[in-house]
Amino acid sequence: MKYKNIKKAISTASIAALGVTNASDSIIDRMDFNGTLLFYSEPDRVSAVEAIFDSKYYMKNNDVLGLKITVDVLTGASASGAVTTDVDQTFTTPSGNGLYTTRANETPLDDTFKDTRISLSPSWTRRWNSNYKSVIGATISKEYDYLSLSANTMLSYNTDDNNRIYSLGLTFAHDTISPEGDIPIAFGVMQDVGALQPRLGTDDTRITADLLLGITQVIDSKSLFQINYSASASDGYHNDPFKVLSVIGADGRPVIENTTTGLSSAVFENRPDSRLKQSLYFQYKRDMFDSHVLDASYRFMFDDWGVTSHTLDVKYKYRLNDVSYLQPHARIYQQSEADFYMPFIVSGKEPGAGSSSSHASADYRLGEMTGYTIGLEYGRDNVDRPWSIALEYYLQDLGDIKGAFGGINSKAEDVSAVMLRFNMDF
Numbered sequence: 001m002k003y004k005n006i007k008k009a010i011s012t013a014s015i016a017a018l019g020v021t022n023a024s025d026s027i028i029d030r031m032d033f034n035g036t037l038l039f040y041s042e043p044d045r046v047s048a049v050e051a052i053f054d055s056k057y058y059m060k061n062n063d064v065l066g067l068k069i070t071v072d073v074l075t076g077a078s079a080s081g082a083v084t085t086d087v088d089q090t091f092t093t094p095s096g097n098g099l100y101t102t103r104a105n106e107t108p109l110d111d112t113f114k115d116t117r118i119s120l121s122p123s124w125t126r127r128w129n130s131n132y133k134s135v136i137g138a139t140i141s142k143e144y145d146y147l148s149l150s151a152n153t154m155l156s157y158n159t160d161d162n163n164r165i166y167s168l169g170l171t172f173a174h175d176t177i178s179p180e181g182d183i184p185i186a187f188g189v190m191q192d193v194g195a196l197q198p199r200l201g202t203d204d205t206r207i208t209a210d211l212l213l214g215i216t217q218v219i220d221s222k223s224l225f226q227i228n229y230s231a232s233a234s235d236g237y238h239n240d241p242f243k244v245l246s247v248i249g250a251d252g253r254p255v256i257e258n259t260t261t262g263l264s265s266a267v268f269e270n271r272p273d274s275r276l277k278q279s280l281y282f283q284y285k286r287d288m289f290d291s292h293v294l295d296a297s298y299r300f301m302f303d304d305w306g307v308t309s310h311t312l313d314v315k316y317k318y319r320l321n322d323v324s325y326l327q328p329h330a331r332i333y334q335q336s337e338a339d340f341y342m343p344f345i346v347s348g349k350e351p352g353a354g355s356s357s358s359h360a361s362a363d364y365r366l367g368e369m370t371g372y373t374i375g376l377e378y379g380r381d382n383v384d385r386p387w388s389i390a391l392e393y394y395l396q397d398l399g400d401i402k403g404a405f406g407g408i409n410s411k412a413e414d415v416s417a418v419m420l421r422f423n424m425d426f
Helices: 002-017
Strands: 028-041 046-059 064-079 089-092 099-102 109-127 132-142 146-158 164-177 199-201 204-220 223-236 244-248 256-258 266-268 274-287 293-303 308-319 324-335 369-380 387-397 415-425
Touching: 099 109, 146 204, 324 387
Parallel strands: none
Antiparallel strands: 028 046, 028 415, 046 064, 064 109, 089 099, 109 132, 132 146, 146 164, 164 204, 204 223, 223 274, 244 266, 274 293, 293 308, 308 324, 324 369, 369 387, 387 415
16 A cells, blocks of 8 residues: 555656646556666766656556656766876866876876766657657756756657558757856866966857657567667767866976976867767567567767767577566677877977867767677566666777877776666556
């Protein structure tokens, strides 16, 4: 009885959040609730806890109302973009109010990193007839220094024989970036504590439009194939306001900006103010035998920044019995570097001082990399309250530092992470 009371209380609160008036049991046919809890940890770097609550209300007119709430809490140390060298380095924090020092041969990490994100996503699904279905949704996401507002819609057509589905999706988003310490001037030199930092303003914006075209084809009674084309065009502020590039002298060591405090010379990054990403996605699912399921997918992405990526993802759901299963998971991700990726800048060749490029970033997420994920999930699905738990390990190989010389480390530090996820319907 206590469980049913809690479930009804959640239902009442969620229906109110969706703006439905007179929400009584007479208009609701059934309700589904799902909760996910994710723990993510990079040793000596970022740790995150994410909680997701997803509810669906199946109305008696066959409409479905959905409400998804996400809360993320992140803490730890984040790579600043500065290069690793054989000497100690000192930097100013993003706020401009403090200093931090990185020891020799260690990756420069800003240990003041922390953030909390709350996201609210309502949706409305309607099946107009046996062929057409539409989904309309919106998302508001708020972080300490970031606000994102978006609206989305999806229209799908199911053929009369139920063997093929065509999908068209559109999303429009408006993001406002208001970083601590304000928006840095591109290639502005990081100043010492107490000095006037190179700042452009308190905030900036970015607009993004996404398109999805998809076909899902039933091959036979045990398998299906899906292919999607997606495009994402964005315009506005694309810089990471917390990322910098080291200015390196002729000896291959950081130029000292302030000999009193030992502040290393670094400039803020500058990325293009627009980006077009395109991708092709292929997925194959097959019921092998005894309800074992193979799920394999491949994604190819390319953009006008020069980044291309390949993602191969394979899961195999192995049934232990009628109610429980094991699902091993393997994923490989390979990415090329952006045209303007630079691990560091040589003094005298800064953009605008002899460099041919007007854009530069040392953010490792724009560099060449290969990522590996392996994991295992255990779940119980044919029960009243399905649940699953999954443990995964991620390793990111960032390769060599191109052009490294003198005191610059020739190999970038690999990034690893452990993820633990718990999911339950209730």
